[in-house]
Amino acid sequence: MTVSADGLPEAAAPGDPAPPPGLVVVGHFDQPPGYGISRPRGADSWLFTWTTGGQGRLRHGSTEARAGAGDLVVLAPGVAHGYGVAQGAPHWAFWWVHCQARPSWRSWLRPYDAGEGMYVVAPTPDAVHGRIEAAFRRMLDDARWTGTEAPPVTAPGEESVAVAHGTAARELALCSLEEVVLLTAGAAPTRPPRPGVDARVRRAQALIAADPAAPHTVRSLAEHVALSPSRFAHLFTQQLGQSPMRVLREARLRHAARLLESTDLSVERVAAASGFASPFHFNRVFRDRYGRPPGAYRGSGPMVGA
Template structure:
């Protein structure tokens, strides 16, 4: 089945990393998804009934009922429904806030794909309820739905962490220090060698550790921090696009606009128009 997914499936369209999207599927044998280059966001699934099969291009693992799976950014992934079952699952694509990253330190089943099992029925019921709320809020379009969806996602990650994480999965203090630094001083022109030197690591060791712990490269995370801050400024200020670009650490407004459009699916000027329209 894993080879069938890897070599027979058509390439699926990649997701827009800044958009929080979720849903529920019920798929029989023959369902398969192929993303040979991975995505720029995290992909979370919660198996309600049956089981799913995941493959990273080299290894395969199953996600049966009462388990969640988490595919990290950039991980090639192929998944689908094995024979003799129907796979019913909740799913969500998201980019985590920096303070959520310790909640994502789950056991790695195969390279790039993490997993956790719920043996407590009550905890599983609570997780399902939070996922239902996330899906519901994502279908709504009022001013509060986006924030409510984000809160529901945070509840999901907290419940998974509460159920799963042990001390040996805690985040490395050097990675935590770096995340705190770039979150507070995102305007500064950081680079990998400079950040590595601050925590007394070589650039290559630091880059590997950061990627392993967080699921993404440090400069990718810095870019996402800047883009999230720019979104807040577009929503709450009258600063020009050029001023916002400079405020969050981008040297060129055109480059900022391209990055914003790739992350949120729309240019910053259009995004601001949508916000103003929604308020009127």
């Protein structure tokens, strides 16, 4: 994703200062050719950009990237950076946010580290673009909330720059940005798919992993990927070495183990929340998988390698 950025536009305002740390500043720009910002000393805050049209070019230290529609590019603080309309592009339309990133975001962004604190999350599937756009619009509205009446609603085409001064407004805006980070980092591919695995099998795997407690069956999974149940079961087992229901059971057991580790839900509730209709059956298969019943697993923690 990193590219040469020869010809990156000069700064519209050399040394243009970034917003001070502690604030959340959000806006939407649609800039013509020639627009650019240069910050030789970097910024004290994080910069998040999500392109909605045209193309932009961003430089962070010696790392450079080109951003098209649906690409999230994040710049960490403290590194010289610059950005502007890509050479030859008719414009660059993008949402941008200056803020202090929540610590949990770093682990979500880490697989997309392009170097020197630049994170390039791309491509983002078209299916989530609408929700990401809505999150940015909500962020803009929430940043202007006074804490008394309902947050204002900004109509499309009336976007401006908003600064979240109040604590509640800042937290609401950051919650919307967290949704953006999750939607982009969770949907963009971090590595090429396993060679030779049929795309329909991968989609079924993703359905199971996303919601193992759902009432999946061979028939329902087959319908999602437009195959007959018999053809789907044969293809899935042939390519992964395990039947769909075996993979589903393993996913449910892993889900149950995480719930036992991180919540105080009763074993019966954990069983139900993990897709097991019978607590007795859940206890038996859990002990077979982890070597001890659910209650004992919770009391002693997970085994190494489990």
